[in-house]
Amino acid sequence: MKKIILFDLDGTLIDSTEAILESFYHSLNTHKEVTDVSDSMITSQIGHTLETMFLGLGVREERVAEHVATYKLYYREIACQKTLMLPNAIEAIEEASEFARLGIVTTKTGVYSRELMEYFGIMKYFEVLIGFEDVTHKKPHPEPILTALEKMKSNTQNVWMIGDTRLDLECSHHAGIDAIGVLSGYDNFEQLSTFDFIIQRDVLEAVRTIAKERIK
Incomplete structure (x- = not known):
């Protein structure tokens, strides 16, 4: 066997750290809800779901889904080139x-x-x-x-x-x-x-x- x-x-x-960070910042900048996010705040959560990560950054629960959707659209565009x-x-x-x-x-x-x-x-x-x-x-x-x-x-x-x-x-x-x-x-x-x-x-x-x- x-x-x-x-x-x-x-x-x-x-x-894929570069692609992940860029996609998070793109989503956060698009929705302008959370500021003062650092690279380490994001990378320390890698491995968790995107939903959990955005919550950990201070995004309100009712706004998480739109943040995730924005992230995924952007990530798919850049992932291959930045991984x-x-x-x-x-x-x-x-x-x-x-x-x-x-x-x-x-x-x-x-x-x-x-x-x-x-x-x-x-x-x-x-x-x-x-x-x-x-x-x-x-x-x-x-x-x-x-x-x-x-x-x-x-x-x-x-x-x-x-x-x-x-x-x-x-x-x-x-x-x-x-x-x-x-x-x-x-x-x-x-x-x-x-x-x-x-x-x-x-x-x-x-x-x-x-x-x-x-x-x-």
Whole structure:
């Protein structure tokens, strides 16, 4: 039985920080409701849903939906040009595909995420991509991982999640699978150490660690 590796996107495989920040500022400037927002206020929330992030920036609940809609329209226009694959990410995907079945589990919109993966020529490596619209409950709830495994017709044995935030690790914990935290993204070592999982420098190190693990 082959292993399964599920990857987060932002901070794990891709760096879309510039596109995210620009899209947030575009929405905030368009609706002129909240001022005095800093880059760190936005990036510290990456991994959460857009709704949660806008609420965290002080947008009133009744205005969140229009902020999200404005963000998404703008983000889709700039995402491909202002997103980068993280160092070693493509190599990690290629190596992982030699011994494991692969999937993506992200809180980003699935449609846009697929467009990004096609743009970089790597969607062909993944059997599934679970995005925001594919689940009712987002990370850290286990539903995104369990939905991916259901589509892959797999149980939770020999399954790994690789992600850069506590949300990824907590989601893995609740789903009952192994996980590796990577330091290429938005949470630091101390934050990821909240969970009793392996922590590696980047996704390539994580993939190579999984490759050495015996199938259970």
